[in-house]
Amino acid sequence: GIQVEQSPPDLILQEGANSTLRCNFSDSVNNLQWFHQNPWGQLINLFYIPSGTKQNGRLSATTVATERYSLLYISSSQTTDSGVYFCAVLNRAISNFGNEKLTFGTGTRLTIIP
Amino acid sequence: NAGVTQTPKFQVLKTGQSMTLQCAQDMNHEYMSWYRQDPGMGLRLIHYSVGAGITDQGEVPNGYNVSRSTTEDFPLRLLSAAPSQTSVYFCASSYRPEARGYTFGSGTRLTVV
Numbered sequence: 001g002i003q004v005e006q007s008p009p010d011l012i013l014q015e016g017a018n019s020t021l022r023c024n025f026s027d028s029v030n031n032l033q034w035f036h037q038n039p040w041g042q043l044i045n046l047f048y049i050p051s052g053t054k055q056n057g058r059l060s061a062t063t064v065a066t067e068r069y070s071l072l073y074i075s076s077s078q079t080t081d082s083g084v085y086f087c088a089v090l091n092r093a094i095s096n097f098g099n100e101k102l103t104f105g106t107g108t109r110l111t112i113i114p
Numbered sequence: 115n116a117g118v119t120q121t122p123k124f125q126v127l128k129t130g131q132s133m134t135l136q137c138a139q140d141m142n143h144e145y146m147s148w149y150r151q152d153p154g155m156g157l158r159l160i161h162y163s164v165g166a167g168i169t170d171q172g173e174v175p176n177g178y179n180v181s182r183s184t185t186e187d188f189p190l191r192l193l194s195a196a197p198s199q200t201s202v203y204f205c206a207s208s209y210r211p212e213a214r215g216y217t218f219g220s221g222t223r224l225t226v227v
Contacts, residue, residue, distance in 0.1 A: 045215055102159070
């Protein structure tokens with residue numbers, strides 16, 4: 001199956017700093033999503049971005065599908081940004097039933113220090 | 115609009131006991147799935163369903179059963195709980211597997227002693 005690698009595994013930053021999280025994947029994808037898991041365990045969908053660039057406030061994401069990676073940018077970090085960020089992908093190159101599986105990376109744990 | 119509702123939020127089982135984790139969504143999503151989250155391993159897919167009456171195995175299906183009799187509900191059954199099944203379980207739904215906007219439930223923290 002498709003492999004998803006995220007880096008760095010851990011990131012500690014001062015409030016106000018910027019950060020870049022990376023997601024590499026081993027095959028072509030037609031679904032890539034970024035999620036934030038807050039300290040209470042809730043998973044929140046941030047971006048659906050199988051290709052291109054999107055922005056939402058202080059967060060933006062870019063996926064270069066031809067080079068099989070995606071980047072999540074967080075600017076002017078706040079303590080509420082702390083948590084684990086997951087990249088998840090789906091490879092539906094095979095269109096028959098049996099390939100509808102969203103595969104998650106192991107995440108980047110972000111800690112923002114006041 | 116409640117989204118995805120999981121019950122219970124916490125559960126302690128003894129080895130060998132059985133139980134059902136409930137998942138319900140009110141968004142008319144066809145696709146539903148169950149994940150388990152263990153420290154350092156991200157989320158791993160247990161079972162999924164692309165519609166009522168259609169289910170398939172994910173990455174770690176052993177020890178779990180599912181059924182999908184309605185669009186709204188997708189229960190996960192542990193037939194004989196084992197300590198290795200201690201984990202946090204998440205249910206998710208979306209319109210289609212490749213669709214945007216997966217919605218996750220708030221999770222069930224299960225401990226098997």
